Amino acid sequence: MIDNDSGLYAAFKAKDARFDGRFFVGISSTGIYCRPVCRARQPKAENCTFYRTAAEAEQAGYRPCLLCRPELAPGTSITDATANLVYRAARMLEKNCGSGQNLEEIAGRLGCTDRHLRRVFTAEYHVSPVQYLQTCRLLLAKNLLTDTDLSVLEVAMAAGFGSLRRFNDLFKKQYKLSPTALRKHTSEEKKPNDNITLALGYRPPYPWEEMLNFLAGRAIAGIEVVKNGEYMRTVHWENPAGKHVYGWVRVGHVPKKNALSVTVSETLLPVLPQVLARIRHLFDLYCDPEAVYETLRVMNDIRPGLCVLGTRVPGCFNPFEMAVRAVLGQQITVKAATTLAARIVETYGTPIQTGMKGLSHIFPLPEAVFALDGSIENHFGVLGVTAARSNTIYELARAFVQGEIDFDLCAQPEEEMKKLMAIRGIGSWTAQYIAMRAMEWPDAFLETDAGVKKALQPYTAKELLKIAEAWRPWRSYATVNLWNTL
Incomplete structure (x- = not known):
């Protein structure tokens, strides 16, 4: 519980x-x-109790509002937890809830140790990791019940419950109504659809066009497409049983709801929490723009407009893909690196059927x-990749x-990073x-980056x-702000 002295009401x-x-x-x-943004009739201050997490509110006996839908609230950023350990643990629980x-x-x-993690987690969030995990699963299930036409069994399995009976029992106990009864409260008619569309919230402002432009300039042919104001890509994931799952995602912007609309193919349902976690990372939805701007606004003393409130750091969906792309981009243009990456995909990528152009x-x-036979240079060299970069990519794959x-x-x-630089x-x-x-x-700060140096001419790398x-x-955010000025 949080004291209201901080002006939360x-x-x-x-x-x-x-x-x-x-x-x-x-x-x-x-x-x-x-949520703080709920548009329901304002309650009296004496009837309000404030909690840091949804899990804490649920453990206190409260049910989620059907109007503002707490499951759509943006997650906490790294500055919200006094311990970096607790923050990362919470993110892992969200990602792996299924x-x-x-x-x-x-x-x-x-x-x-798990004992130490339980102790610091409970001290920070006032709920145990198991209780936090339970709320993650329940809120994901509530989101699926409200926004999709998946069966209750499919919802239970996607949210990480071991059985339908356990899901029904816990849902009724926590929310005082059954999963099917919740659906009757949903006023919006859902059309039958083989795909799954959910909303992921963020804290405004969100520079959607800048993010799309960044991703579009680096989109790898065959894997990513940016068009009509949306981002699309192919997805591969290995589920806990070792089965390889393939599919696609499409991400759009819903500014009126301060959210991104995420559509995933039905094939990705078994790994839905992991896919959603990757989308949140790719589009930096955990960011607290006010906290970042509070520190970086001094950039505008150098030159007005150098730092813009709301700037996000583009993440990645596939770490290996992004790492290879970074190596290919060394000392060449973004376009040239993208061309090389597309050649690698066309030659060594796995073809899949998505039905999407x-x-x-x-x-x-x-x-x-x-596992490629022989020298890696013989494989990538014919695609235009230098011998040095080919060997670096091979060592990355080994790592x-x-x-x-x-x-x-x-x-x-x-x-x-030290381990990376040992390669x-x-x-x-x-x-x-x-x-x-x-990561x-x-x-992170790229003082030798050509774009950073150009944005802050005539400073030297040492001066930067x-x-x-x-x-x-927040130097990663500073870097992106500098890129955006070019």
């Missing part, structure tokens, strides 16, 4: 979108909890690259296959770029590093 009354996802409001007179991964495995990835392949798996480097919510990005052909620029886009490292000290811990 005033933010709730103002329906301030900047606070969406940062706290939830339990209303004693109705027994429900809401995979069956246990707390011991998550703690192991974070480099601590331009989405025809999956990027080569690191295992496939690592992925052997698990030497953690590219996914790693606990210590700076340590992983011949990867210097500071490439390591920082990979950390920024794949969600908010403090010194200036950028004032931009910590």
